[in-house]
Amino acid sequence: MMSGILSYFSSLNPLTFLSQLPGNIAQGIIWGLMGLGVFITYKLLDFADLSVDGSFATGGAVTAVLIIAGVPVWAAVLIAMLAGIIAGLVTGFLHTVLGIPGILAGILTQIALYSINLNIMGKANVPVSYRNYDLLLSASNINMAIIIGLVLVAVVIILMYWYFGTEQGSAIRSTGSNPSMSKAQGINISTMKVIALALSNGLVALSGSLFAQYQGFADINMGRGAIVIGLAAVVIGTVIGEGIFKKGMNFILRLFFVVVGAVLYYIAMGLVLWLKMPTDDTKLFTAVVVAVFLAVPYLQDKSKTSFKKVAKRSAKLLTWNDGEGDENA
Amino acid sequence: MLEIIDIYKTFNKGTVNEKVALNGVSLKLNDGDFCTVIGGNGAGKSTMLNAVAGVWPVDSGAILIDGENVSALPEHKRAPYLGRVFQDPRMGTVADMEIIENLAIAARRGDRRGLSWGVKKSEREAYREMLARFDLGLEDRMSTKVGLLSGGQRQAITLLMATIKKPKVLLLDEHTAALDPKTAVKVLELSDEIIEENHLTALMVTHNMKDAITHGNRLIMMSDGKIILDISGEDKKALTVDGLLKKFEEASGSKLENDRMLLAD
Ligand SMILES: Nc1ncnc2c1ncn2[C@@H]1O[C@H](COP(=O)(O)OP(=O)(O)O)[C@@H](O)[C@H]1O
Ligand SMILES: [Mg+2]
Numbered sequence: 001m002m003s004g005i006l007s008y009f010s011s012l013n014p015l016t017f018l019s020q021l022p023g024n025i026a027q028g029i030i031w032g033l034m035g036l037g038v039f040i041t042y043k044l045l046d047f048a049d050l051s052v053d054g055s056f057a058t059g060g061a062v063t064a065v066l067i068i069a070g071v072p073v074w075a076a077v078l079i080a081m082l083a084g085i086i087a088g089l090v091t092g093f094l095h096t097v098l099g100i101p102g103i104l105a106g107i108l109t110q111i112a113l114y115s116i117n118l119n120i121m122g123k124a125n126v127p128v129s130y131r132n133y134d135l136l137l138s139a140s141n142i143n144m145a146i147i148i149g150l151v152l153v154a155v156v157i158i159l160m161y162w163y164f165g166t167e168q169g170s171a172i173r174s175t176g177s178n179p180s181m182s183k184a185q186g187i188n189i190s191t192m193k194v195i196a197l198a199l200s201n202g203l204v205a206l207s208g209s210l211f212a213q214y215q216g217f218a219d220i221n222m223g224r225g226a227i228v229i230g231l232a233a234v235v236i237g238t239v240i241g242e243g244i245f246k247k248g249m250n251f252i253l254r255l256f257f258v259v260v261g262a263v264l265y266y267i268a269m270g271l272v273l274w275l276k277m278p279t280d281d282t283k284l285f286t287a288v289v290v291a292v293f294l295a296v297p298y299l300q301d302k303s304k305t306s307f308k309k310v311a312k313r314s315a316k317l318l319t320w321n322d323g324e325g326d327e328n329a
Numbered sequence: 330m331l332e333i334i335d336i337y338k339t340f341n342k343g344t345v346n347e348k349v350a351l352n353g354v355s356l357k358l359n360d361g362d363f364c365t366v367i368g369g370n371g372a373g374k375s376t377m378l379n380a381v382a383g384v385w386p387v388d389s390g391a392i393l394i395d396g397e398n399v400s401a402l403p404e405h406k407r408a409p410y411l412g413r414v415f416q417d418p419r420m421g422t423v424a425d426m427e428i429i430e431n432l433a434i435a436a437r438r439g440d441r442r443g444l445s446w447g448v449k450k451s452e453r454e455a456y457r458e459m460l461a462r463f464d465l466g467l468e469d470r471m472s473t474k475v476g477l478l479s480g481g482q483r484q485a486i487t488l489l490m491a492t493i494k495k496p497k498v499l500l501l502d503e504h505t506a507a508l509d510p511k512t513a514v515k516v517l518e519l520s521d522e523i524i525e526e527n528h529l530t531a532l533m534v535t536h537n538m539k540d541a542i543t544h545g546n547r548l549i550m551m552s553d554g555k556i557i558l559d560i561s562g563e564d565k566k567a568l569t570v571d572g573l574l575k576k577f578e579e580a581s582g583s584k585l586e587n588d589r590m591l592l593a594d
């Protein structure tokens with residue numbers, strides 16, 4: 001028993017973990033773009049959009065197929081984003097025009113995209129190796145991948161900061177937090193929802209496009225559970241950012257911390273794999289992490305005003321009154 | 330000018346919950362008319378205001394604003410004509426946006442929302458002056474999130490938002506009912522001032538008979554989805570709570586049984 005534990009620890013080489021760290025960071029940055037897409041729907045629009053599992057894979061599929069067909073990589077990435085935007089438009093159409101509840105509309109798009117992605121690729125897996133094609137980034141040069149990823153993240157954050165400060169962006173934010181007020185102020189909330197879903201899925205597809213290039217292939221299952229990873233980025237980033245900056249957490253910091261959340265998630269993932277958790281269990285790990293970080297703000301809030309605290313305080317008050325009564329007697 | 334012509338609205342038609350909420354309502358307000366609306370719970374007061382606002386289409390009848398038939402316009406397309414303040418102070422503002430952002434959204438009511446900046450520098454000074462008039466100290470807190478304000482402060486901001494771009498008709502639905510008495514008086518005074526100053530046409534629902542009598546130049550009473558009393562001019566000026574109760578009995582043939590309305594003073 002004892003010797004088993006010892007041999008387990010002696011088999012862990014810290015250098016292995018460190019050597020994998022840059023790769024984890026690169027993946028985290030790429031998924032950070034996906035997190036920013038989820039931030040638009042989940043945080044700003046208050047819409048849990050499940051289409052992203054599909055549009056992430058669409059981004060990868062379109063990119064791989066176009067690059068193989070000889071389309072320049074930058075054009076392939078832009079067209080992949082466009083495909084994501086169209087996916088978002090479809091979800092928006094299902095929800096706003098056909099009246100299908102948000103979660104279901106997303107699931108329908110997601111399931112439809114599975115077939116569409118297979119049709120795009122013609123098979124379940126399409127390799128695009130950096131050896132044969134010019135790619136934007138690749139796991140073969142992780143430092144370069146990190147730099148390119150960071151540049152794209154910076155551009156996207158600046159664009160988002162600008163856009164959500166404009167009249168249209170403000171209208172999207174008000175639609176998300178008070179739809180009835182927004183209507184009373186003349187905002188077409190259906191249009192705003194559709195625009196936000198399109199932008200979000202465009203970003204998610206961009207993330208999928210980069211990820212396919214990074215790993216050297218597009219795969220029909222590459223988006224499975226993507227929404228949960230996107231949520232992980234958003235909630236981890238929010239909790240940590242608010243922990244550090246408290247009330248000083250402004251909009252640009254909120255965006256920045258989504259990417260931080262994604263990177264931390266991938267570092268944590270690298271850590272548990274290094275600790276030899278079976279790869280089969282990583283999704284379980286992800287679910288637990290997201291659940292914990294979703295629960296933290298709720299429980300913190302609750303602990304400030306809980307019945308238990310009232311019980312304690314009121315009990316104290318009563319015993320104190322009793323004591324005073326005795327004194328007077 | 331607002332014309333409501335014989336509108337009907339039934340909720341949950343054909344179910345056990347069927348409810349005729351508006352049963353042939355007609356009302357014509359001239360420019361500058363300030364009409365108070367009273368009536369028991371469920372009389373159809375809010376439903377009438379919602380019909381004007383276009384929250385849902387009416388079953389039949391028409392609504393004209395400045396002679397234009399707006400009956401077929403959805404809520405957001407009718408919004409440019411209207412300013413609205415609701416009973417719940419949380420309804421009219423976005424809690425996690427700043428005071429100034431809320432005002433800027435309202436200032437663009439009816440405009441196309443494009444890609445120019447959501448709050449222009451030049452707006453800040455104008456909003457500061459408007460807020461300063463309220464005397465609530467809000468002019469120095471324009472970057473505060475509205476969610477951190479009290480109900481009265483939020484309602485004052487909603488009132489400003491409703492009128493920041495002059496509406497053809499101002500709809501106030503028990504907008505002081507959720508406030509403490511002192512704040513309610515203050516917000517009501519503000520409403521009076523703003524209506525008078527801008528010569529607005531307004532409909533104000535209240536459950537407070539005294540307020541209904543002392544404010545505005547016209548008073549209507551609703552019961553069972555109908556307007557059963559319509560008092561204006563010198564009659565309105567001479568009105569007392571007792572007189573109003575008597576008139577109600579004459580009009581409806583029954584005693585007023587709504588405690589909430591009787592007790593309010
Ligand atoms: N959206 C709705 N769906 C179903 N019933 C409604 C709806 N709005 C109002 N009603 C019903 O219509 C009647 C009139 O309501 P309302 O206009 O809110 O009364 P009040 O005069 O108190 O403002 C009530 O019986 C109410 O329950
Ligand atoms: Mg009402």
